[in-house]
Amino acid sequence: MIQDIFNKPFDIKNLKIIRKDPFNELVIEFLDEFSEKLKSDKNIYNFPDLMYLMFWTRKKELLKYKNLILLNELRVGRGLAFHICPSNVPTNFFYSFIFGLLSGNSNIIKMPSIHSEQKKIILNILISLFKLKKFKEIKETNNFIEYDHNLNDKFTSEISLFCDVRIVWGSDQTINKIAKLTKSQRAIDLFFPDRYSITSINLCEYSKLSENKKKMLANRFFYDAYSMNQNGCNSPHFLFWVGKKNKKQQKNFWDHLNSIIEKKFNFKDIEIIEKYLSLLNTIIKNKKIEKYIKYKNNIYVIDASNIKSKIEDIRGLNGIFFEKNILNLGNLKNFISKKCQTMSYFGFHKKELEIFVYNNNIEGIDRMVPIGESLNIDLNWDGFDVIKTLSRIVTLK
Amino acid sequence: MLKNYNKKPYNFEKNHNNKFKKKIFELTIHHKKNCDIYKNIVNFLDIKKSKYVTLADVPFIPTRLFKDVDLLSVKKDKIVKTLLSSGTSNDGLSRIYLDKNNSINQIRALSDILSTLIGNERVPMIIVDKNPINNSRKSFNARVAAIYGFSIFGKNIFYLLDSNNKINYEGLKNFLLTNSKKKLLIFGFTSFIYEYLVLKFKNDNKKYDLSNSIILHGGGWKKLEDKKVSNKKFKNLLFQKLKVSKVVNYYGTVEQTGSIFLECEKCGNLKTSIYSDIIIRDNNFKNLSANKTGIIQLISVLPSSYPGHSILTEDLGMIIHEGNCQGNLGGKCFKVLGRVKKAEIRGCSDTGHF
Numbered sequence: 001m002i003q004d005i006f007n008k009p010f011d012i013k014n015l016k017i018i019r020k021d022p023f024n025e026l027v028i029e030f031l032d033e034f035s036e037k038l039k040s041d042k043n044i045y046n047f048p049d050l051m052y053l054m055f056w057t058r059k060k061e062l063l064k065y066k067n068l069i070l071l072n073e074l075r076v077g078r079g080l081a082f083h084i085c086p087s088n089v090p091t092n093f094f095y096s097f098i099f100g101l102l103s104g105n106s107n108i109i110k111m112p113s114i115h116s117e118q119k120k121i122i123l124n125i126l127i128s129l130f131k132l133k134k135f136k137e138i139k140e141t142n143n144f145i146e147y148d149h150n151l152n153d154k155f156t157s158e159i160s161l162f163c164d165v166r167i168v169w170g171s172d173q174t175i176n177k178i179a180k181l182t183k184s185q186r187a188i189d190l191f192f193p194d195r196y197s198i199t200s201i202n203l204c205e206y207s208k209l210s211e212n213k214k215k216m217l218a219n220r221f222f223y224d225a226y227s228m229n230q231n232g233c234n235s236p237h238f239l240f241w242v243g244k245k246n247k248k249q250q251k252n253f254w255d256h257l258n259s260i261i262e263k264k265f266n267f268k269d270i271e272i273i274e275k276y277l278s279l280l281n282t283i284i285k286n287k288k289i290e291k292y293i294k295y296k297n298n299i300y301v302i303d304a305s306n307i308k309s310k311i312e313d314i315r316g317l318n319g320i321f322f323e324k325n326i327l328n329l330g331n332l333k334n335f336i337s338k339k340c341q342t343m344s345y346f347g348f349h350k351k352e353l354e355i356f357v358y359n360n361n362i363e364g365i366d367r368m369v370p371i372g373e374s375l376n377i378d379l380n381w382d383g384f385d386v387i388k389t390l391s392r393i394v395t396l397k
Numbered sequence: 398m399l400k401n402y403n404k405k406p407y408n409f410e411k412n413h414n415n416k417f418k419k420k421i422f423e424l425t426i427h428h429k430k431n432c433d434i435y436k437n438i439v440n441f442l443d444i445k446k447s448k449y450v451t452l453a454d455v456p457f458i459p460t461r462l463f464k465d466v467d468l469l470s471v472k473k474d475k476i477v478k479t480l481l482s483s484g485t486s487n488d489g490l491s492r493i494y495l496d497k498n499n500s501i502n503q504i505r506a507l508s509d510i511l512s513t514l515i516g517n518e519r520v521p522m523i524i525v526d527k528n529p530i531n532n533s534r535k536s537f538n539a540r541v542a543a544i545y546g547f548s549i550f551g552k553n554i555f556y557l558l559d560s561n562n563k564i565n566y567e568g569l570k571n572f573l574l575t576n577s578k579k580k581l582l583i584f585g586f587t588s589f590i591y592e593y594l595v596l597k598f599k600n601d602n603k604k605y606d607l608s609n610s611i612i613l614h615g616g617g618w619k620k621l622e623d624k625k626v627s628n629k630k631f632k633n634l635l636f637q638k639l640k641v642s643k644v645v646n647y648y649g650t651v652e653q654t655g656s657i658f659l660e661c662e663k664c665g666n667l668k669t670s671i672y673s674d675i676i677i678r679d680n681n682f683k684n685l686s687a688n689k690t691g692i693i694q695l696i697s698v699l700p701s702s703y704p705g706h707s708i709l710t711e712d713l714g715m716i717i718h719e720g721n722c723q724g725n726l727g728g729k730c731f732k733v734l735g736r737v738k739k740a741e742i743r744g745c746s747d748t749g750h751f
Contacts, residue, residue: 229740267680268738268740269680269692269713269737269738270711270737270738270739270740271740272680272682272692273459273461273692273709273711273737274740276459276709277459277461277462277465280438280458280459280462281462281465281466283437283438283441284434284437284438284466287437289441290441291441292441296681296682297680297681297682298681
């Protein structure tokens, strides 16, 4: 028996489905109040991802998005969205819910069963909001459930036949499995498969920075790279130094990063073991890798100069980075595959990056953001305009 | 590779440490020569070093690597036995490849070590488990591996549990009658010994007297810790229930069978033998001195057909005595504190504000 977060049995047959206009008043009020409740919880100051979520769900921010997205047509939600959420990013299930809610849908969120403080805090707030009369409609048309989809294939199949949208956040294996399940003819799929991310730094611009600014940059990279155990789709694995090679400046960057880790970060024993294991597996699978620089177990900087192409399956874990020198941005082309999601950068103008995208027929990269913003979520995700994808147009003439 | 068996596994010569170290250096070279994967790893890790000086300089393989790749230092057709670790085939199993030589050496070492408990002859043995022959082959577990490993030292073997995991009192009665006045070895996993011999076993009229037996148990204390049963309490309970006065804990891993660690009679911790050594590593793999908790690295002279002579386990431990315990002069005594805590989702919390 599958239960929801209120420990009530979940029954497909008694689902109430509602289709509303995207960014409708009730939903914005709901999320704004969620933001207020998050803000008043003293605990969230220990969780930058919750702080970001609090900021993101404020009415002011949501209205900014509403104006940006410019919906000229009559739109309504597609109906019932079924979300399968990943375990590697604690707040992801709630963002997925926001995607569905803001686009006017009713939602079934299958949460990851793994425990996290963030999940606990979010669910407690949801439960208290659902007690309020004014949010009755949202309570009745949205469900948060947990179950093992390897053991409950039947349930997943049933919902697939029934829902209007299937949103699946990786793994590739899970996506393939869900894709095979029959969905109704008008239903759509929004899949977020396995992705990886990279960082590009303009070496010349980097060397011009003051030591203090370099420290701040390393701190922003630290945030991008060391959260999520380097396991998120937007976690950087390769670092491309663009411009003339400069060993001293490159070392300077890693030295700064190392100081930050020494000061602020505590590895768990299991993370060290898994990191070491990942290093060995990487060496075994990639004979071209011959050298690395070790900052104790804080950072392993692997020399990837012999890697000439495909990098999508070469990944770090808990602080393993692959360093490469390229003369200019255009050289990145050979390394970018469809799996590449985010490129965080420093030292490039937006114009340069635009030119890079247009001139190089690149297969991947859906986001280019300054270092430090890699983990920020957006209503354009993996190249999709989420609101427009999850709602449908009703042509009115 | 080992020609002579000492028969005195706790007699540490004066220059034992030196000899042991040299042997491990030789094994490292041997495995580099005969296992390409191992050679690649060691060459990569050693890039700055030219020579090993201390035992702690020798690189170590995390035990999980034996699940990910096949590591062997002999040709496949020389393999006579493959040991598998706990788990299901879905999770991945460690595969340890033994050739004839390695297999014999492991048995010899284990025999030396056990003979300090039971003497040189095989003894009648009670295994506190059910007969693994009836087990489904789809899931392998450390219990089954241990049972097979230790049962070769048993003359007559009696499995205390039937296929429904119920205690076979009739069978036990007959076994004890047949083997009365003989020294018995009782073997089982710690949690099983507790569940079946302490909790479930009915001995109200003191019919069963196991005072002439030794209990050898291993597999981890977690379940007993959860129930707040210490080693001392465990032994007391066994004595009260069955009059058993000799209860010996052992620690071992499938990646280094044979050179197991028995409980030291004097200090109650686990003791190294001449076949194996232990190093405790901190999070930066620094070699820790006594009384500091860290990750257990195990070193053994036995693994010759696979590069398992220096491994990093997923257990936490602490060295208590370094050569000066009366119960193991020249060797070390250490504690195993449990498994390394499993991975919990990190999220952005631990990286602080930016």
